[in-house]
């Protein structure tokens with residue numbers, strides 16, 4: 001391991017030293033391609049973030065891919081209805097590893113204002129592992145940028161080996177999640193018990 | 204581009220013929236494509252089940268419900284005022300016009316009066332909403348035609364300016380939640396009208412450059428003229444409203460018909476199309492922007508002083524008498540109506556939204572039959588739907 | 596537009612056998628409505644569209660309304676002879692209003708620019724007589740809206756060209772906009788002081804787990 005001071009000195013002379021892990025994560029973190037996938041109102045703010053005023057391209061994420069096969073990041077932007085939930089999970093399953101999920105807005109986090117709805121999934125984390133949650137209804141584009149930066153930081157800290165390694169380097173970690181089916185009254189299963197458990201009621 | 208016949212089966216709007224598709228009358232195999240619910244050109248989570256013969260659409264069934272958020276059910280379990288923020292989320296491009304439509308219905312139901320100043324504010328905000336909606340729709344339409352990025356970027360640049368105004372006025376960019384029964388929530392911030400004036404004065408310049416770039420563009424003409432034609436009689440029967448109806452040449456604008464608010468005090472024209480195709484719809488929207496600018500110019504000159512909300516209007520403990528009312532306005536997408544039944548309790552007994560986007564899709568199949576699938580995408584783009592309103 | 600009374604007279608003359616009722620509306624909007632009997636509703640609708648004076652060529656809005664069975668108590672003052680003296684006594688009569696589903700149509704005229712005329716049609720009850728004629732052949736704009744009413748309320752429209760669920764998935768069994776619909780309880784407990792939430796939490800499966 002080279003110590004930090006020496007590294008900085010060398011960098012001043014134009015010699016950049018790095019580790020494979022840093023280089024790898026630096027590359028991954030600065031080219032996160034989101035899936036262009038809008039569900040509801042929040043998607044408009046997601047689009048606004050990719051337009052001139054906020055310009056998500058500054059963070060390397062301007063390439064919105066319509067195909068899940070080419071995307072690294074799923075921004076769940078909007079209300080996930082029960083009718084849409086199987087498709088969301090299917091899209092996630094079709095994305096190649098490494099993949100990340102940002103739950104954008106109150107609806108994606110918990111159902112938000114529409115929580116009382118009979119057709120509204122009360123939070124996408126019942127079905128998918130979420131990396132970043134952004135509160136707000138809708139979150140401002142700045143908030144999405146902040147989430148993206150947070151995600152980049154998260155990617156930077158992921159080690160290539162060891163228990164903290166990302167899922168795509170861990171053969172045992174699941175990369176696909178069961179797709180719920182349409183039932184007579186609800187989707188079945190309504191949640192993935194491996195990912196989410198109801199909060200116990202404390203009175 | 205030659206005009207394709209609209210339908211292989213002569214379609215009479217009274218009896219809706221089911222296209223018999225066993226494949227025997229067509230050579231070649233039919234291809235079934237489910238476009239959506241995740242598709243870059245379906246404007247959200249809309250799905251079209253398309254049957255194709257080669258490139259030609261022979262059957263198209265829209266599938267809804269992927270954004271059915273139970274707005275009506277939730278509204279029936281909450282107070283009248285409690286539904287106001289939900290109306291923002293119906294058509295999330297035009298929250299202020301949604302607010303207005305709902306407020307109008309409740310004002311009819313409870314017999315509330317709106318002060319003069321509030322009427323002016325409502326008109327100014329509604330026309331600004333129309334401005335930004337039509338601008339972005341034209342951007343999206345061009346994106347559907349393959350002009351990726353640029354027109355939409357320009358449209359959003361202008362939209363952001365208007366959203367900044369909304370933010371200054373209401374505190375939120377998109378979900379304004381601004382109107383109240385009998386007026387508006389708060390008065391204008393200082394200097395706001397000057398900011399609006401500046402944007403209204405600047406807007407024609409943007410519009411001129413936009414139109415100079417696009418209106419006579421060879422590709423745009425080829426992709427839009429004669430595409431997605433809608434006959435007038437069918438449009439009326441199918442309850443099409445808004446720019447789509449006027450593109451067919453039917454002179455029906457609720458601002459002129461109902462004179463709700465104080466629209467009768469302003470001078471503006473209703474642009475009408477002739478052919479009812481995508482090009483007409485695109486042009487109607489651009490012309491309507493100019494008319495909205497005219498209304499804004501006149502309204503900005505005449506904003507009176509006074510309160511912005513009826514002092515008699517109760518926000519808490521609001522219980523209208525038993526009865527019902529239907530209120531409608533000319534939203535940017537068409538007739539947006541709210542139908543309320545009150546049983547005298549604090550919650551509405553029945554709350555219904557008349558969604559223009561959903562009803563404008565009734566004739567999607569009729570418009571797309573016999574065209575290529577790429578034209579179906581453009582046709583859908585010209586309908587101007589927002590899924591929050593289609594599915595509610 | 597003519598008054599509803601005039602329309603009613605002309606309607607009953609034009610559609611033999613039709614019984615049309617005018618429903619009042621006490622709210623300041625004063626939008627009253629016409630209620631034809633179910634059997635003649637289709638002919639009535641056709642008349643409203645084709646009549647040159649009315650020319651209601653545009654059906655704007657189709658709304659389903661659920662009216663479950665309800666007890667209506669009426670207070671009536673009755674004169675009674677009690678112990679030889681005539682007295683005015685208040686009597687409460689309770690009647691059970693049978694439940695029904697109702698579909699409300701808001702009609703306008705694009706040609707004459709008038710409206711709305713409100714037309715209502717009622718089903719026999721809420722369980723097995725939920726049929727009513729579809730107006731889609733008269734106004735095409737009813738197509739999706741009637742499908743929606745079918746989906747959310749369970750009204751079966753006879754003569755509808757394509758009556759399928761529109762918003763919920765096909766396998767779905769319930770009609771969620773009915774007043775007695777019970778939604779699947781998949782809420783989390785929320786630590787808010789509202790009684791409803793506490794009530795809800797009691798029914799929650801996880802409530803049984805923790806003592």
Ligand code: SF4
Nearest residue numbers: 041078105106107137
């Ligand atoms: S969080 Fe708010 S803005 Fe976002 S999708 Fe839900 S309702 Fe719409």
